[in-house]
Amino acid sequence: MARDYRVLLVDLAKGFGGAEVRVLTQAGALQGVVQECKVATLQGSVLHARLQEEGLPHEVLTVSRSSPRLLLVLRGLIQRGGYQIVDAHNVQSILWGHLAAVLAGARGRVATIHSDYGREYSGLKGRFYEAVLWLNRRVVRQIINVTEVLQQKSEQAGDGHRSTLIHNAVPVPPHPYEGQNTQLRNELGVTETDFVVGKIARLKPVKGHKYLIEAFTHLSDRPDIKLVIVGDGPLEAELKAQVEALSLQERVVFTGFRTDIPQVMQAVDCVCMASLSEALPYTVLEAASYARPLLVTEVGGLATLLANGETAIMVPARDPQALAEGIRRLVEDPGMARQLGVAAYEMVRDSFSVDVMLESILEVYDQAVQT
Known part of the structure; x- marks a missing residue:
């Protein structure tokens, strides 16, 4: 039986990242489970296009x-729709969405x-974001x-009583993927015998692209190891200049921004996260769902989610040499790489799983409308 409340998910991002994947997944899972669930999104954003698709x-x-x-627009939307739950994702969505929810009288304000x-x-940007969350x-x-x-961090701030850990989730195929998307590899200009490292992330400093690119200078004896960088962002020109230099x-x-990430996962031989800071990136969950071996830096959510030598190879952040050694291990020991992926x-x-995530979210929503 559907919950008797209406949910508005607010995501005002122009680009598309892990938060937007979560919103898409969550919006789909909530259909038919609550009285109504809609997403408030900016016109022309990538999320807008994906919701339409x-x-x-x-x-x-x-x-x-x-x-x-x-x-005022958000307040009117919440009032007209009779939304009792306003679940805001990312800082600007929290700022506007929750102020509007207060004005509209929506009690179930979830961040x-x-x-x-x-x-x-x-x-200044980081301090502003933290100030918004504090307010x-x-x-x-x-x-x-x-x-x-x-x-x-929430518990240390005294918010443990109203904070819940709910991991991201992805659809998981019934069996580990075995094979290679040769068509996409051909489109990308890599051969069946190349070892392809995939890096799927926005091109911004925190994702550590420059350290991964530099790692390839330590692999000059293995020209068959290739790097495919999927994503767009402010560092595109700088990173391309680094590659040329x-x-x-x-x-x-x-490759630029792509939406066919499942196909990308089938085309690469491993996935690398060289981030300097990270929460729980969907890229890691998606790579794992296709049994792609993972090479990650030991930071944030990556360090707590994965176990070095069991579910991933973990290396220090900002260390091109360590990244190169991790790649070499995966190339030279395919049995170990396969075991990590499985x-x-x-x-x-x-x-x-999406079902586990959905059950936990509904419990939070139930509390939000009761408190």
């Missing part, structure tokens, strides 16, 4: 995030936290954290 109910906001009118924003963003503590009723590190043009492929697949299958 998947046929999920949504409300399109035509007002800029920098305009005070957005507050889903995807990153340690103060650590991920330096300078939001006055109005939020329930907090959902996607990693243990974020949950610990290091004469790695024949070994590094930039172990990661089993971990995701058992603990990160």
